[in-house]
Amino acid sequence: MIVIMSSRAGAREIEAVVNRLKGAGFEVHVSRGAEQTVLGVVGEDTPFADLALEAMPGVEKVVPVLPPYKLASRSYKSENTVIRVGNVEIGGRAVHVMAGPCAVESREQVMACAGLVKSAGASILRGGAFKPRTSPYSFQGLEKEGLLYLAEARSATGLPVVTEALDISTLPLVAEYADIIQIGARNMQNFPLLKEAASLGKPILLKRSPAATVEEWLMAAEYILAGGNGQVILCERGIRTFNGQTRYTLDLSAVPVVKSLSHLPVVVDPSHATGKWRYVLPMARAAVAAGADGLLVEVHPDPARALCDGQQALCPKAFLAMMEDVKKVAGAVGREC
Amino acid sequence: MIVIMSSRAGAREIEAVVNRLKGAGFEVHVSRGAEQTVLGVVGEDTPFADLALEAMPGVEKVVPVLPPYKLASRSYKSENTVIRVGNVEIGGRAVHVMAGPCAVESREQVMACAGLVKSAGASILRGGAFKPRTSPYSFQGLEKEGLLYLAEARSATGLPVVTEALDISTLPLVAEYADIIQIGARNMQNFPLLKEAASLGKPILLKRSPAATVEEWLMAAEYILAGGNGQVILCERGIRTFNGQTRYTLDLSAVPVVKSLSHLPVVVDPSHATGKWRYVLPMARAAVAAGADGLLVEVHPDPARALCDGQQALCPKAFLAMMEDVKKVAGAVGREC
């Protein structure tokens, strides 16, 4: 950590800061410039945020040198984390497509979807039984009934299931049926849910909050890793910007950024990011070209009859086209799908 | 609602949309332009988002006319909602200051803070017992012990207490001690928590998520109102922008915007928004001048020893200065404090 002292800071103020740092077990190197003094602080074991240095008189700014996450960092673990779910390895050479409806609406819909996405080459089935909806008046999901249909679709197709847990109270139920537990974007910093989900030992798909920096996202992953569960799959699904033509702005540069900062696998959800099925296909291709380890895509047998987000779901024909394109792009970047 | 058909939409596609709308009980007015057809749709009782219109062939865009929230809207209830907490009326003529430490750290700290803020003119005591921290390695709060200290401070000073509930599992405990239950910015769209908190019948302070539009914020309030609890206090605490000099960007225009769209009271938290105590004072004044019904401010007896966010806490002297200024500005805009 580096502490930049204000140009108005006096010797006594500098000394007070140095003393607090030494008292907390740090080694301190003092660089006195013509205008300002800078402290190089070595040995960051205690979380320095807890030292309240920036509230001390004379301190202008504290600049961290090491990232605040540890277990999630590339320097802690240099090789890529590969997560096994059934026969599927996420984070390895293959790019995996997780596809299915936004919301589970009926037995027929899920079974049709599961068959369809499997035959097109998807390796994981997605579908929401508990739905976080912006409006209290919108369809909120089939809940347990939805989980049963997902389980049945898994039996029929052999596809592992990823589905969202909204809350601690329904988490055990979701965990009973899910192969991968999804933590939604709105819950990325729901810390009690992160801790509890970590403790179940199942792989967790952690969506990025639309307001989260990459660092905050990795800190949320750190909650799970620090809870003893190393199976975290990160999912980029668009950030909030001034852009009005898409629902969110898909931040594909987050893929190589996360790959350089962390060892965890990253998948991309072009459906929620764009909010329009028309843009899902090019952004799915781009995500794979940027280095994503997988895709999370919404597919519906009849989007114009969907109970949730129909405008962003691919119809069966469009999904088939997407899979063909994605396979070609995966090949072009040295991967397979 | 208005449905704008694509310029490429044919007669059959237009008819299909009209039929679906009529089937759902809407009245439809068709305007045929030289380039595009536009449907004026009257009678928005079912949530039209569930109609999946944008997924129908030929539909270019759906433009809502009425806001998606109802109970929270000014057109549903034209007079201002006033919320009573003890002797305090939030949303009335007086501007109320809710002040205290970010986190409850010890009995001494809370008692000192409570006495201090009361004597300076604050009318509500704030303080966190359960803390949502970005890092799993940071201080997470005193939990139940913290609630007991808050209760003791309330007995000693007569100040009602606002404190945060992080999760359904600890909500009953928080509700037992809190006069106002705070839902934090990261939980603004934690829908199970909103529903459960609504059911307890206590006033709720609902912080705006840093990524939330005003509409999404009011939709979160709608969850509480639709749950039968009309006592919602909205709290603006900064939105996420590219700005680096403050932690978030305080969106003070949200105050008059919310006042025009909704009947609910709005308070402003300049401490979290700016992240630097130096800027809290001018932004507190500005919030009151913009029409805020109150302020949520962090105060610490010794900020440089705070366990949480010390750099944004006012020391006792700065808080006294703020209160004096805020009283003058409140007077200048026809209110009192």
Added chain:
Amino acid sequence: MIVIMSSRAGAREIEAVVNRLKGAGFEVHVSRGAEQTVLGVVGEDTPFADLALEAMPGVEKVVPVLPPYKLASRSYKSENTVIRVGNVEIGGRAVHVMAGPCAVESREQVMACAGLVKSAGASILRGGAFKPRTSPYSFQGLEKEGLLYLAEARSATGLPVVTEALDISTLPLVAEYADIIQIGARNMQNFPLLKEAASLGKPILLKRSPAATVEEWLMAAEYILAGGNGQVILCERGIRTFNGQTRYTLDLSAVPVVKSLSHLPVVVDPSHATGKWRYVLPMARAAVAAGADGLLVEVHPDPARALCDGQQALCPKAFLAMMEDVKKVAGAVGREC
């Protein structure tokens, strides 16, 4: 256009709006709902922004149906615009790479760069002679001398040259040497420059301002098209967001969005968007996979000695690797490079 009247608007206010619209030559369809009246307005020939409708009493909102740009829109011209520069066709089947140094620094540097990028497969040489620098104390470019070196490099390699014009006063000089005139992101809404550049009849590369919506970007293109110059190449180079790990956030979804709204070609600049050479390679691949017609990439023989933005320039070896990857991805999406 649709005019949504406030629920409080009276008959007289509605009539006044209808009369003004009819007076301006529009046809008006009135839809009276239980709560609000909506006017469907047909025949948008005069720019309705000039009608000041939103300032009329009783008007809540004006919703345009047609986009504000005309000549730039896909509905005005349905086939893709292809722009010829020497032997190069931008917007056709081939993906074109425009590469070279950020700033022209010396004759040697440009000649070395030009030879290098040509042999690696680039089809256009880029390089700045007039540099818009955030700091007045930074290197501002070689100006005319730089243009001469670019011309010499063109003669030696046969590569057409794209270079930036900063201002009307130096525009004629730049136009004398450039095959494509670049309008930088900071000048996207420098309307006098757009008008003047349009009049020169040369192809124009129009960079998106980091704060511009897609609509504003297309409106800037409209200035050029309305000036009688149809040869506009749009260039996405990152938008401003809260993201700190890259300089800007590359908005790749803008590629398919622009392709659907407009007939103009779109290229992508991953160098300025990411600000770090390490991320240029994956984002270049992703841009091509998303459907970009070309790339604008910074290359420097020795980035660690660059006078401008060295941290985002590819060294020769990295550029060669990029070109190989980009060719494969172009092939995978049915194009060539």
Added chain:
Amino acid sequence: MIVIMSSRAGAREIEAVVNRLKGAGFEVHVSRGAEQTVLGVVGEDTPFADLALEAMPGVEKVVPVLPPYKLASRSYKSENTVIRVGNVEIGGRAVHVMAGPCAVESREQVMACAGLVKSAGASILRGGAFKPRTSPYSFQGLEKEGLLYLAEARSATGLPVVTEALDISTLPLVAEYADIIQIGARNMQNFPLLKEAASLGKPILLKRSPAATVEEWLMAAEYILAGGNGQVILCERGIRTFNGQTRYTLDLSAVPVVKSLSHLPVVVDPSHATGKWRYVLPMARAAVAAGADGLLVEVHPDPARALCDGQQALCPKAFLAMMEDVKKVAGAVGREC
């Protein structure tokens, strides 16, 4: 400046960086941590951005200690800059209101406006003769004719005039008539225009670009100061965010931030920021409470007939109400108006 070396940097790489820094005349302090080496660099006279350090092998990040602007900084000049225009002192104890129409439309309109704003207490007349319009089809201003009307209004009322220069070619004409030359938000980084405007020796009102950080804004001011012109008035007019209820998001925290970083006066434009006249009044009050030295406000005798931005102009009655409120708030914060 601080240079943070990567944890993978070897001794040779560290040495190369140290040597380059020493070669450029800097003093270097090396702090070796367990994981990373950090260099404290003292003596920042050459702009370090030109050293391309971040492109050197082994360098992870360069953290500036001093701000990149010098003449604009508070540490260069500790007392507030006060700018005299006629009898008006901007940056002193008084808060000044600059009011008038968005665009000069006719002699009658300007004369009526000037009389009105003067009698209500405004001290400067604003009005655009050259208008930067998003659409090429919108009214572009009366140009020279507009300047003549402004001059006539000045003679009649004694109010100094602030009006915008769009380009170098029309700058001399504007400067002939203007008492303060406005550089618009879209031109904040039009560096040739900044340099040329600086050379004229007249006060300059520099609007913040909606995508500019405070640092970039101060760097734009630095261009003018470095050109020998110390009379810069900064103007906050809203930044671009995801917020849809106002045109931009007024960043009032920029007022105290700029006041702490710089000695230059700051005024606020609530009209362009909100885009809706209804919100101008509360935001004008808030701006003064936050510490603004003045306001820039649009007033129109008949907003519903305005040729430009009528929806954000105050009618005469609303402007009078605003002036009354603003005077009270100015008094409450120890200023006058």
